[in-house]
Amino acid sequence: MEQDPLLMTNREKFIEENKDFIYKITCNVCKRKLQWQNDDELSIALIAFNKACDIYNQNKGAFLPYAKVIIKNALIDYFRKSKNTPHLAFSTEEEAFDYIDSRNSLIEFEKQQENLRRAEEISYFSMELSRYKLTLDDLVEASPSHLDTRNTILNIAFRCSKEESILKYIIEKKKLPIKEIMLFTSMSRKFLEKWRKYILVLILILSSDDYPYIRSYFNIKVGENHE
Known part of the structure; x- marks a missing residue:
């Protein structure tokens, strides 16, 4: 052998x-x-x-x-x-x-x-994702259809992915700290609640170096201004 x-x-x-x-x-x-x-x-x-x-x-x-x-x-x-x-x-x-x-x-x-x-x-x-009671199918269903909305969410997620207190809350509670993100981004609760799954998934992707292929799939260019 x-x-x-x-x-x-x-x-x-x-x-x-x-x-x-x-x-x-x-x-x-x-x-x-x-x-x-x-x-x-x-x-x-x-x-x-x-x-x-x-x-x-x-x-x-x-x-x-x-x-x-x-x-x-x-x-x-x-x-x-x-x-x-x-x-x-x-x-x-x-x-x-x-x-x-x-x-x-x-x-x-x-x-x-x-x-x-x-x-x-x-x-x-x-x-x-399973630890957050989410699946890849949830990600597809939660994805916004309009590019402007996706870009807005991407920038929210990118900012949150760099904020230690938000990441700590997500890791410990397995959910978004809506109030803290409202204060941090000046976005409405209604918007954040509507897109919370998509925001959460993007934060998980952007805050880790373990997902280069998934970033490529989403065509995420970290640090660029999408506004």
Whole structure:
């Protein structure tokens, strides 16, 4: 069973055990035999393998195929930047497409990682909303239809998200301090009561660094004047 580099206790031992794998991949890319003592390509490959250990997510498949992609891409980037390296050519059309497939696989992997983080963020936010007896459906239903109203609420929420006493009340009571926000923003009770769910949700989003994807979804530009 393949060892998980994220859980291994000895990174150097893990790399040493996989030096044959690294060597074969590197020689295949370079189309010649290499020597550990003399060829920079093997050093580049070792660095790339170590990087793969750092950024690999075990939930996304086997490690070695992923490391192979990282090594190949690192070597080709090295060839492109090196002035002393002769022109690099694929020996067959199949290998050219293999490189393209490898690059596309890495891009797809990164997209999957981003989608996973986005899903985790939404799940975490849903859990937080449940503590306030709210759901994402409530947010949709409570959303004002007019842009001017949304911008007004956004600025109220932004100001409140920076006010420690208001945040403390929300965290402890799990609801908005309507009276305090009336004094703080000069908005009417009727307006604040009508949009309290939407205001509360926006304050939760704006007062935390845990929701970058949700902010992006709402197109929230913190600190800008929307009036």
